[in-house]
Amino acid sequence: MLQYYEPEKDYGTPPSLSTETVTLNIDGVDIDVPEGTSVMRAAAEAGIKVPKLCATDSLEVFGSCRMCMVEIEGRKGYPASCTTPAENGMVVNTQTDKVAKLRRNVMELYISDHPLDCLTCPTNGNCELQDTAGEVGLRDVRYGYAGNNHLDAEKDESNPYFTFDPSKCIVCSRCVRACEETQGTFALTIDGRGFESKVSPGQNEDFMDSECVSCGACVAACPTATLTENTIIKLGQPEHSVITTCAYCGVGCAFKAEMRGNTVVNMTPWKDGKANEGHACVKGRFAFGYATHQDRITSPMVRDNIEDEWREVSWDEAFAFAAKRLRGIQEKYGNNSIGAISSSRCTNEEVWLVQKLVRAGFGNNNIDTCARVCHSPTGYGLKTTLGESAGTQSFASVAQTDVVMVMGSNPTDAHPVFASRLKRRLREGAKLIVVDPRKIELVAAPHVKADHHLQVRPGTNVAFINAMAHVIIDEGLEAKDFIAERCETPAFEQWRAFISDAKHSPEATESITGIAAADIRSAARLFATGGNAAIYYGLGVTEHSQGSTTVMGVANLAMLTGNIGREGVGVNPMRGQNNVQGSCDMGSFPHELPGYRHISDASTRALFENDWNVSLDPEPGLRIPNMFDAAIDGEFKGLYCHGEDIAQSDPNTHHVEAALSSLECLVVQDLFLNETAKFAHVFLPGSSFLEKDGTFTNAERRISPVRQAMPPKAGLADWEATMGLAKALGVDMHYDHPSEIMDEIARLTPTFTNVSFDKLDAAGSIQWPCNEETPDGTPTMHINEFVRGKGFFAVTEYVPTDERANRKFPLLLTTGRILSQYNVGAQTRRTENNQWHSEDILELHPHDAEERGIKDGDWAGIKSRVGDTVLRAKVSENIQPGVVYTTFHFPESGANVITTDNSDWATNCPEYKVTAVEISKVTAPSAWQERQQAFNEQQQGLLKKARKHETTSPAG
């Protein structure tokens, strides 16, 4: 879908959702539009462009610029077509002598206070003011240019990604409105009155000091050069664009990669993208410079052992080197001694190939994915209760929700574009229940306030969710008809008997969860009786020893209240990475073939065996933690690690490092020499999302196209590299294009039967299941019946975690995300996003800080049962006493040195969210940090020697 660059059509005002039609006549043409459509939009739909500046179809009408005046028969004056609704029988003239003169005279006023530097202006060629001045035929500014003006207004260049040049501002308020309506941050306002009116971040602050979250909505909305991307200022306007999908979080925003040649000039959120509808966040919108960062490794490299220098080699040499070692290991240690980890950041097609390589090439099922450490409990829990391992709704569904429960998820930081939708609905009056140990932004944001903030003690989610259900049963608020009709009765009766026990009452669990019984009762009543209720949850639910149990508890709660199977309700796992859903769908679990079908099922296996012309091992393979254990035990010796930095992201770093050190062949495929690659013997340079074709599947099961915007920096895209490795291993799998891989996926996966690249090109994106029954995909699941038939109420007994606070480790550490950084930070740390967050910080409550003599900015030593590290401290009341919090975006932080081997009983998802620790004031880094630094320096040195012949490319 390569396009010549052309700004997307702007209808001026948002579409009307009315089903009534009105007919009006504009410039002699009869036009049918839904009632409530503006005259401007009606004209635009008929191809008649009325001049406009303040109107844009992503924002509510405003009516300030007065360029869109028209004449309407029988009406006085010259109504603005943007604010005038179309009516039956209306006769509109968009061009008369009178309106032409008025428009020209208004434009004359604009230009009397605007610099005349069009030829050197960054938006030359893409400026609505310039275009409109042309449209209205302005030829002279009779006021001259010596009058009062804003031409000397100073630029604000504080934001690394865009420049605010108020001398070019026409005070149309599109930026202010975008910040309010689109983003919901309310960082911008118009300061002053009359001629002194000006756009102001905060209270006359600069952008960086204001509440601005750098989402870019204002920049996208600006019709002039007042707010312009720095890349545009530096590189000029794009000449073509490619529609693709963001490679950051699980929202899966659609973007237009706007290009000059092979250079990305701009990433513009795509208005027709269903997940984001034209909105973006600081990561997807601006933090793409990592793709051309000088740290990118663009040549395959090998070495015999990890103390050796890297040797740059050809792709074929690297494949041969890896294949020889892997096969050698299998010969020596057995068939099961090697495996692979697929990446939730790679495309569906690439993940498919990696699991296929393992199953068909390695001849075992030692394939796991990084979803193991984030959302594996979602897969298990939702499959058990509802029958499908996926969220039930579209993001757009939240617009129909009356009560939102956000549990263990911090959308404004981790899923900002969805958070904007959510905040919009909350501003419209939906109620909000936040379940989180921390005071996340949603608890109290501009024009958003949680009705309940239930500060659950880490590790007690099951006790909480049971108490919610108990109240609903206790007070008779359950959806009796829904349960009777849609759910398994014996299971429900059994569950009902279980949950009715007084030990689940909020009064009984108060001392466990730390939440007052009255608060739970009130929240439960709201959830059960407040209209459409929807649950959005994140890793604060899954990353626990009882993660799967909580997921089932969440599903129980939705079924109990009848909140499933229609718009506005549902169970919505917020996926962390771009393709968590997809990597799970693609069968990269050791026990499941694609489509969540167990490997032990002979008929499913036969399907694949026939298609792939191999025989498959019916025994499940090793999960990631099993791989580490087996490596330490000397049974697992070779690993193909595809786009995941397990050394940084997996818990108990000491253990992971020990495992990696004992491998005889570690093949890492990545963009950068990440922490894991420092233990590797073969490095296969990866390709960024801009360098390949494929698809990602987001948290709403939406399969979206990823399209190549530039050639792979290392010559091969990731799917080609995997194919090359397979070939060297003697495995026959060849494709000319990822679309052929998708054809194979569709052939072998019942929920993907009707998916193809052609269909994706036509539809833009598709939500699975997409097959004969649902040829256009499935926005809302479980509408008439559950995928498993009847919904299953699972008994969810609360079992306290072993990881408990005691005298030695009196505090509970929990971990989370921050807006500007993403996951292990490999991408965002290589962008200007560091200006917002350049190190991981330990947050602790003033009481806990004071007890330990720790002040803001002090170094805090954090010691758990398995390790210790040092972080800078921040004293904050966002966290409750007894709980401390940090992020893990920087490898040197060693956040996972502290986290333990504890994991979810069902899926081994690590218990990242609960680690008992003690904090003390220290003055030096931990021993691990010193070792890590030395190791890093050694490995960077070994890399540098290999790359000495390369010229470094400038950072993008």
Add this chain to the structure above:
Amino acid sequence: MITIYVPRDTTACALGADAVADAISAQAAQRDISLQIIRTGSRGLFWLETLVEVATDQGRRAFGPVEASDVGALFDAGFYEGKGDKLALGLSEEIPYLKNQQRLNFARAGIVDPLSIDDYKSQGGYAGLSRALAMQPQAIVDEVKESGLRGRGGAAFPAGIKWQTVLDTPAAQKYIVCNADEGDSGTFADRLLMEADPYQLIEGMTIAGLGTGATQGYIYLRSEYPKAFSVLKTALANAYAAGYLGSNVAGSGKHFDLEVRLGAGAYICGEETSLLDSLEGKRGMVRAKPPLPAIVGLFGQPTVINNVLTLATISSIFEKGAAHYKSLGVGRSIGTLPMQLAGNIKRGGIVELAFGSTLRSLLEDFGAGTASGKPIKAVQVGGPLGAYLPASALDISLDYESFAAASAMLGHGGVVVFDDSVDMLEQARFAMEFCVVESCGKCTPCRVGSTRGVEVLDKIRAGEQRDDNLILLEELCETMEYGSLCAMGGLTPFPVRSAIKHFPEEFGG
């Protein structure tokens, strides 16, 4: 017991009423005379402030203008028994300036203790509410329509039609909003009404709530009126205490809550949609219409937004009946309009007249000409956006239609008088400059146009390409009139054009 009345409104206080009251107390104590002082609102005869009244068997006798230093002599003359010639004005009701008015809105002003509900009721107060409580909402709205009452904020839109729209728009919550952001130069009728007779407004708003189904009202008061704020706050508390507000209005089981909110000093917040934004806690910025506030108003809900005088008039319409109200006035300008005489005028104050008198009568019979004694050159009626009328046009009838025919407007009834020393080009420039400062900044004709207007007028004064600039100024006026989002930019050309039209020689024409 001797009863002395001393006003407590802003104007009287500015002219020393508090000192006068203190002096009367002190003198009485010194002379061992037992008397009580009742602080009323003002009668609105500001040229006589401080106007002190004494209750006598014949009625109240007036003395004024009194200064604190006069009080000793007044006591010496026995003023407290109605005696003495010093500053004596005779019976208050017989003062021609007052006697010749047709007071409805200001019938109680200066007579009652503004905070006393008993006083209010003794003068016909809450009789209208009693009637309205027995009526269905539609009957209430019909009565307003029947009365012919038009909005007193300036636009003169029929109040009943606005109310009907609110009544007909279904919503869980509706609002009554009183526009008490009286910002026009030379106007003070709203302030005086709130300070002198606040229950009249409270009663009118309550009836509006009953008529439209609104259960919550807000008075949006400009912050420059601290005394009105304090009177309203106390009056509201008293009305709640007496059961006239709240969940059981006058024992009827009907619900109406009322609060007063302060503005923050922006003229534009007197424009109804800006006012609603401001009331919602936002920056006061004009909203595009449609949708009308009657359909999508405060917090997006159907809202009656009326001026103080409009809502206050409701109580007398319901007390005396629509027919009585309709009997006053001329043509479609029905009822009375309290004119406010200000600027260069000898006798400033409130003059409430039925529509149909003349501007000349107002200025001469009531105002007695200019304060400077020089001839009247121009009169601006209707606030800073009103047209200037020349001395030759003073016979114009005081009604909406006559003013519209003269490309002028009656507006809120403010009258500012200028003598022959006024510079009309400077006045035209002032109109533009006022807009520069007070525009909300939303629409371009108003925000940028007013600045250019000032500059073009400066060029005209300097004689730079005068003819071209006069043409440009006219085109600018046209752009502002037809292109502006609200009346602020749309009406700014009126004073400018009227100055050019009536005084062309001052623009070099």
